[in-house]
Each structure stands twice: as C-alpha cells, then as structure tokens.
Amino acid sequence: MSEMEFTGLTLTLAIIVFLLSLLRWNLNLYVSGLAAMFALGTIYDFKWGGVAIVLLSCLIMEIMKEQLHKLIALVCIALIICTIVIYHFQQKEDTDTKTITTQQSDYVLTSTLEENIHNHFTTYVKALVTAINSGDFSQVSPYIDTESAFYQKQKKLVSNLYSRDISETFYEAKVQSIKELQTNLYEIKTYEKIGVTKNNEEKVKEFHYTYRVIKKDNELYMQHWAE
Structure with missing residues (x-):
C-alpha cells in the first residue's frame, strides 16, 4: 500500500469515526476523531486545514445545540473535510508532475x-x-x-x-x-x-x-x- 493510499484510508476512517460520534452524540468518540484528523492534517502539511476543521466543527456543534437539523450539520462537516483532503492530494499530484517534468528535462540535457x-x-x-x-x-x-x-x-x-x-x-x-x-x-x-x-x-x-x-x-x- 502506497503512502497516499494509507493516508486516504486513515483519513476516511477518521471521518467515519467523527461522523458516527456526532450521530451517537458520544463526546469521547467526537474528540478522538477530531484529534485524529487534526494530527493527520498537521503531519501531511495542511495543518491550517486541521485548524479549520476544529474551529468549524465547534461552530457547527454550537448550531446543533440550538436544535437545528443534525443532517445539515453533518453534510457541512463532510463537505469541508472532503474539500480539504481533495485539495491536499491535488497539490501533491501537481508537485509530483513538476518533479517528473524536471527529471525529464535533465534527461534530455544529458x-x-x-x-x-x-x-x-x-x-x-x-x-x-x-x-x-x-x-x-x-x-x-x-x-x-x-x-x-x-x-x-x-x-x-x-x-x-x-x-x-x-x-x-x-x-x-x-x-x-x-x-x-x-x-x-x-x-x-x-x-x-x-x-x-x-x-x-x-x-x-x-x-x-x-x-x-x-x-x-x-x-x-x-x-x-x-x-
């Protein structure tokens, strides 16, 4: 399994834990899932995405306390997380492409x-x-x-x-x-x-x-x- 596949799988599991924690309203699971996503975000160079998840999740939790529909909140959280993850991997692909292009240029010169x-x-x-x-x-x-x-x-x-x-x-x-x-x-x-x-x-x-x-x-x- 490649590093990208491992990261994607881990993030997916973290998201599932996070969403299940909200559905069951289990504070321990909520904190664990949030911490896992924040840690991964920091390790894989999109720490501000991790911070955004924490802040926006707290905001949405406050909204949910006002008895608004939980499904809307969950969809918002899922979209935010998916957007950050997709953006990160797109940036990685762009970097890899530039690296390959540079290597090919060096090969042509040689x-x-x-x-x-x-x-x-x-x-x-x-x-x-x-x-x-x-x-x-x-x-x-x-x-x-x-x-x-x-x-x-x-x-x-x-x-x-x-x-x-x-x-x-x-x-x-x-x-x-x-x-x-x-x-x-x-x-x-x-x-x-x-x-x-x-x-x-x-x-x-x-x-x-x-x-x-x-x-x-x-x-x-x-x-x-x-x-």
Missing part, C-alpha cells in the same frame, strides 16, 4: 550531451583519416585541444604516416561508454574499425581506445588517448 560527444568523436576519426591521407593536419586539428600533449602527438602521427605512404579508410567509429571525470571533462571508451593500406595492401583493423574529451566554451575537444 542525452543531448552524450549525442554531441558521440558525434564529435565520429567526426574526429573521419577527419583524422582525411588528415593522414592528405598530410594536412589542419583537417583534424579543430577537433583536438590545442593545449594538450595529444595535439602534438596526433600532429606527428599524421606527418609520419603520410611520409610512409600509409593511407586509411574509415569504416566505423562509436563511443561505447562515457564517464564524467569532473565538470566539463569526460572519459570515453571507443571502438574504431579502420582500413590501413600499405604497399597497395589493405588490412582492416579494429581498435579499442580510451580518450578524454574536454568541453570549452560550449565546444568539445579531444584531449588524451590511451589503449
């Missing part, structure tokens, strides 16, 4: 970041292949953090492979996992499938690397590489 990292990595690998085949490091340099040692390392790689007449063919690249190391710094584990051609003979190779990706000024850059 998904967008992950998608951007996936796209950036794929673009980087394709650009690196182009740079190696053309000997032009500027094809891939915009995707690497210029302040990192990785920048110089990849610059030498492009120059070395081009000078040895080694070319590459892009087949596949994907990010298998993303881990946030700190704010704007991420570690990604990747898979790459690249065709490496040397002396007119191509060998398709598969690589599993770990990179670091840094976010600067809302842009992503490759920063580190390890096997």
Whole structure:
C-alpha cells in the first residue's frame, strides 16, 4: 500500500469515526476523531486545514445545540473535510508532475550531451583519416585541444604516416561508454574499425581506445588517448 493510499484510508476512517460520534452524540468518540484528523492534517502539511476543521466543527456543534437539523450539520462537516483532503492530494499530484517534468528535462540535457560527444568523436576519426591521407593536419586539428600533449602527438602521427605512404579508410567509429571525470571533462571508451593500406595492401583493423574529451566554451575537444 502506497503512502497516499494509507493516508486516504486513515483519513476516511477518521471521518467515519467523527461522523458516527456526532450521530451517537458520544463526546469521547467526537474528540478522538477530531484529534485524529487534526494530527493527520498537521503531519501531511495542511495543518491550517486541521485548524479549520476544529474551529468549524465547534461552530457547527454550537448550531446543533440550538436544535437545528443534525443532517445539515453533518453534510457541512463532510463537505469541508472532503474539500480539504481533495485539495491536499491535488497539490501533491501537481508537485509530483513538476518533479517528473524536471527529471525529464535533465534527461534530455544529458542525452543531448552524450549525442554531441558521440558525434564529435565520429567526426574526429573521419577527419583524422582525411588528415593522414592528405598530410594536412589542419583537417583534424579543430577537433583536438590545442593545449594538450595529444595535439602534438596526433600532429606527428599524421606527418609520419603520410611520409610512409600509409593511407586509411574509415569504416566505423562509436563511443561505447562515457564517464564524467569532473565538470566539463569526460572519459570515453571507443571502438574504431579502420582500413590501413600499405604497399597497395589493405588490412582492416579494429581498435579499442580510451580518450578524454574536454568541453570549452560550449565546444568539445579531444584531449588524451590511451589503449
């Protein structure tokens, strides 16, 4: 049984006790039922509703002493109690809805970041292949953090492979996992499938690397590489 169901059941029982106490004119039951409702009202954050029940019940009791019809008084009490209970649960539902909406928004933001990292990595690998085949490091340099040692390392790689007449063919690249190391710094584990051609003979190779990706000024850059 959920908390809401338990609360609703308890309130219902308290209301029944309260109404029965009025019908039988039993002071002890009346006080017990009223105290139970007031306590629940206080616990579940509508204490002013509990106070209202007490004050209005006392007023109605005074009216009943004047020999007015008891049924009218009972209906009034029931309506007051039901209104307060319904209002409380409606407020709770609204709060829950806002919470869910916020969580969904956070998820969308996270998904967008992950998608951007996936796209950036794929673009980087394709650009690196182009740079190696053309000997032009500027094809891939915009995707690497210029302040990192990785920048110089990849610059030498492009120059070395081009000078040895080694070319590459892009087949596949994907990010298998993303881990946030700190704010704007991420570690990604990747898979790459690249065709490496040397002396007119191509060998398709598969690589599993770990990179670091840094976010600067809302842009992503490759920063580190390890096997």
